[in-house]
Amino acid sequence: MSEIPNINPPDRYKTKVLDEKSVDVDPYRQFSVWFTDARASGVTDPEAMFLATVGDDGIPSGRIVLLKGFDANGFVFFTNYNSRKGREIEHNPFVAIVFHWKEIERQVRITGKAQRVSQTESDEYFTSRPLDSRISAIVSSQSKVIPDKQTLLVKFDEEKRNRGHQPERPAHWGGYRIIPSVFEFWQSGSFRLHDRIQYRILNGIWVIERLAP
Numbered sequence: 001m002s003e004i005p006n007i008n009p010p011d012r013y014k015t016k017v018l019d020e021k022s023v024d025v026d027p028y029r030q031f032s033v034w035f036t037d038a039r040a041s042g043v044t045d046p047e048a049m050f051l052a053t054v055g056d057d058g059i060p061s062g063r064i065v066l067l068k069g070f071d072a073n074g075f076v077f078f079t080n081y082n083s084r085k086g087r088e089i090e091h092n093p094f095v096a097i098v099f100h101w102k103e104i105e106r107q108v109r110i111t112g113k114a115q116r117v118s119q120t121e122s123d124e125y126f127t128s129r130p131l132d133s134r135i136s137a138i139v140s141s142q143s144k145v146i147p148d149k150q151t152l153l154v155k156f157d158e159e160k161r162n163r164g165h166q167p168e169r170p171a172h173w174g175g176y177r178i179i180p181s182v183f184e185f186w187q188s189g190s191f192r193l194h195d196r197i198q199y200r201i202l203n204g205i206w207v208i209e210r211l212a213p
Contacts, residue, residue: 018187018195020210027183027199027206028072031108034185035070038101050098051077053088061088067099068125074177075110076117078125080142082172087143089114095178105188112180122174127166135160137173189213 024030038046047067054060061084069076075097079086089095093115099108116122126134139155146152159167183199196211 016187017189018185018197020197020208023185023197023208025206025208026072027180027185028070030185030199031070031183034101034106034108035099038099038104038106041101041104043101043103046099046101048099049075049077050100051085052096052098053085054092054094055084055088056091061085068175074112074179076121076175076177078122078173078175080137080140080173081116082144083142085143089176097178107186109182109184109186110178110180111182112178114176114178117175117177119174123169125175126169126173131165131167132160134167134169135163138163138167138170184211 024033035046045066048064049067050062051065052060052062063085065077065079065085067075068078081090093113095112095114097110097112101107126137129137135156139152139159181201185195185197187195189195192213194213196213198209198211199206200209201207
């Protein structure tokens with residue numbers, strides 16, 4: 001077996017320190033600070049988050065989705081409810097998401113429960129999307145096997161001609177809100193002594209703890 005080259009020498013990690021005594025007592029506010037930092041630092045696609053779900057066969061699956069909003073009620077993304085992730089969430093609503101902001105050497109891990117947003121919220125976001133994106137959401141049987149791409153393109157063109165400029169949101173497409181039960185904020189440190197601060201909900205109160213790297 002070939003040896004993996006050392007592409008990350010120990011002295012590479014010389015960034016900020018994360019301390020459990022100085023973080024915000026509210027993990028949503030702490031996330032907001034870090035998310036703002038990521039945007040201001042020029043991180044590529046700071047909204048990109050890895051979403052892990054589990055099927056009824058117990059096998060996990062993961063993919064990158066885009067965060068479309070967050071507040072004290074949770075983290076929202078939109079998808080096809082009939083996609084693999086949609087079907088798995090309906091079977092098992094417990095999910096995990098990860099934000100990795102390489103440029104500022106930070107990571108946020110969140111575990112929680114996903115639930116559908118209101119139809120009104122899904123309608124509002126769907127209407128805000130470009131027309132071609134709305135048509136795409138209508139015609140794509142996401143995660144299903146299709147004969148070839150041309151079949152999809154023909155269907156797309158037909159729908160675009162027939163639907164006009166204000167197509168309605170299809171029932172199979174909408175949003176999920178992830179309601180966290182655990183947050184973990186990770187900040188890189190020298191000699192792999194990374195800072196890991198965890199928030200977990202206990203009797204309605206966020207408990208803050210330091211984890212070993």
